[in-house]
Every structure is written in structure tokens, then in C-alpha cells.
Amino acid sequence: MPYFTRKLGSSRSASGAASQPASDPQLSPHIGVTTGVSSVAIDRGLLPGGRRHGEAGVHLAAPVSYEAMVDADVMLRVKDGDDAAFEYLVTKFRRPMLSFMYRMARNSAVAEELVQEIFLRVYRSRATYNAEAKFSTWLYRIATNLAVNHARDTKHEKPELSVSLDERDSDTGQTLDLADGTASAEQALLRRERLAAIRQHVHNLPERQRLAVLMHKYQGMDYRQIAAVLKLSESATKSLLFRAYETLREKLKDFV
Numbered sequence: 001m002p003y004f005t006r007k008l009g010s011s012r013s014a015s016g017a018a019s020q021p022a023s024d025p026q027l028s029p030h031i032g033v034t035t036g037v038s039s040v041a042i043d044r045g046l047l048p049g050g051r052r053h054g055e056a057g058v059h060l061a062a063p064v065s066y067e068a069m070v071d072a073d074v075m076l077r078v079k080d081g082d083d084a085a086f087e088y089l090v091t092k093f094r095r096p097m098l099s100f101m102y103r104m105a106r107n108s109a110v111a112e113e114l115v116q117e118i119f120l121r122v123y124r125s126r127a128t129y130n131a132e133a134k135f136s137t138w139l140y141r142i143a144t145n146l147a148v149n150h151a152r153d154t155k156h157e158k159p160e161l162s163v164s165l166d167e168r169d170s171d172t173g174q175t176l177d178l179a180d181g182t183a184s185a186e187q188a189l190l191r192r193e194r195l196a197a198i199r200q201h202v203h204n205l206p207e208r209q210r211l212a213v214l215m216h217k218y219q220g221m222d223y224r225q226i227a228a229v230l231k232l233s234e235s236a237t238k239s240l241l242f243r244a245y246e247t248l249r250e251k252l253k254d255f256v
Contacts, residue, residue, distance in 0.1 A: 071135035079126045086126075090119050093136075096219060097143055103214050104147040105154075106203065114150060118143050133228060140221075140229040144211055151207070194252075201251045209244035216241055 066074050066088040077085040097118055102111035121142050129138075202213055208230060215221040215229065227237040 072131035075122075075126070075129055075135050075138075076131060078123070079129050086123060089122070089135075093139060094119075097139070100140075100143055100214060100219055101147060103199070103202075103218060104210075105150060106199070110150070114146055117146060121146075134225075137225065137228040140215065140219075140225075144229060147211070148207060197252060198248070201248055205244055205247060209240055209247070212237065212240050213244045213248075 064077070064085070066085060071089065074085045074089055078089065094115060097115045098111055101114040101118075102108060105111050105114060118139070122139065202210060205213060211230065212226055215226045223234045223237050227234045230237065232240070
């Protein structure tokens with residue numbers, strides 16, 4: 001059973017409230033992590049009509065190479081009832097979504113649940129999906145809307161602060177207890193302190209600036225992609241990022 005299917009039944013809202021599916025996943029007035037979603041039929045091999053591959057009357061199509069297709073076309077196959085195509089998209093985008101949501105929620109368990117909600121909303125919206133924009137743009141709109149609502153609902157909660165010496169840094173891929181002698185323990189801790197300060201000041205940015213920085217710096221998205229997600233012009237996006245980076249330079253000048 002795929003990762004997403006196994007997790008559906010246990011997803012819960014970080015704020016404790018159940019959400020209802022919205023007709024437009026990008027513009028829903030309130031989004032939390034859905035409770036009791038195990039009834040959603042996203043079972044491996046289950047076709048829209050409820051029959052499994054191999055049963056009488058079900059035509060088995062030839063294998064499809066999703067890697068050779070653009071993501072929007074893969075999502076259109078999901079719209080037509082291809083659950084394997086959905087699993088492919090979950091596998092491809094789960095990690096970047098988890099990274100994005102962790103940097104927004106700053107709690108690994110909550111980030112996992114938010115990612116489940118993102119893909120649940122993708123699946124629920126399959127019937128109304130169209131390929132007017134890139135699939136990744138549509139996906140990040142859902143993720144951004146969810147992240148913003150979660151941040152507003154939990155703004156008084158403390159972030160996860162636990163740090164392990166064996167934990168790999170998300171930016172460098174290295175651990176604090178480096179064995180190759182390239183950095184002393186003191187240098188490693190200073191680097192960790194600097195990274196923690198960066199994350200804190202990014203988190204303290206105004207909402208749109210924070211989203212733009214996360215997508216630009218950590219997700220590797222360009223101005224055009226970010227503008228499409230935030231529904232801004234490219235010039236407005238550049239201005240937004242300029243103000244954000246100027247604020248960060250000022251706040252972090254003691255670490256430079």
C-alpha cells in the first residue's frame with residue numbers, strides 16, 4: 001500500500017478542528033488537516049467504479065511511462081481515474097512539499113500531516129482539474145493556502161526546538177559532530193546558531209515575504225514560478241523578495 005494511502009486515516013488538524021473539502025482548494029476560507037479521511041477511496045488498484053485490476057470487465061492498459069510526460073498530463077490521467085498516476089505524483093512531490101511545510105510549520109510531525117492534507121486536496125480536486133497552469137504551480141497554491149491558514153491558527157504555539165547532534169543540517173547535509181576534522185565542535189555549533197537565527201528571522205518576515213523567500217531560497221523556484229503561485233506580477237515578486245532579503249541582511253549582520 002502506498003505511503004499516502006497508509007497515512008490517510010491518521011491525519012489530524014494541528015489546531016484540532018476538522019476541515020471540509022472546498023470547491024476551490026486554493027481559495028478555501030479555512031484549511032486544517034482533515035480528520036477521519038480514511039473513507040476516501042485511494043486504494044492501490046482500485047478504479048473509479050470500485051473494481052480492482054484483473055476483475056472481469058476491466059481492461060488492463062499497457063504500462064505508462066509517467067516520467068516521459070509533463071506533470072499536468074499526469075494529473076489529467078488522475079482526473080480520468082488513473083490511480084497509479086496519482087501515486088507517481090505523490091512520490092515525486094512529497095519530499096519538496098515536506099521541506100516546504102516543515103519550514104512553514106517548524107514541526108516535523110505537523111509537516112507530515114499537512115503534506116497528507118495537500119495530497120488529499122489534490123485527489124479531491126481531480127475532477128475539476130485543468131491544465132491552465134503548470135501542475136507544480138497549482139500544487140504550491142494549495143500548499144501555500146494550507147500553510148498560511150495553519151500559521152494563522154497556531155501563531156501562539158511554540159515551534160519544535162529539539163536538535164540532535166546526529167541530525168543532518170537541511171542546508172549543508174552535514175551533522176554537527178563532523179568526523180573529518182574540517183570544523184571544530186565550537187565552529188559547528190556557531191554554524192548551527194547562525195542557521196537557527198536565519199530560520200527564525202525568515203519565520204518573522206511578513207507572510208508573503210516569508211512564502212516568497214521559502215520558495216526562492218529553499219525550493220529553487222524562479223521569479224516567474226513564485227509570481228504564478230502568489231498571483232503577482234514578476235516585478236512585484238522581485239520587489240517582494242528584495243524587501244525580504246534587505247530585512248534579513250539587516251537582522252543577520254552580526255552573523256556575516
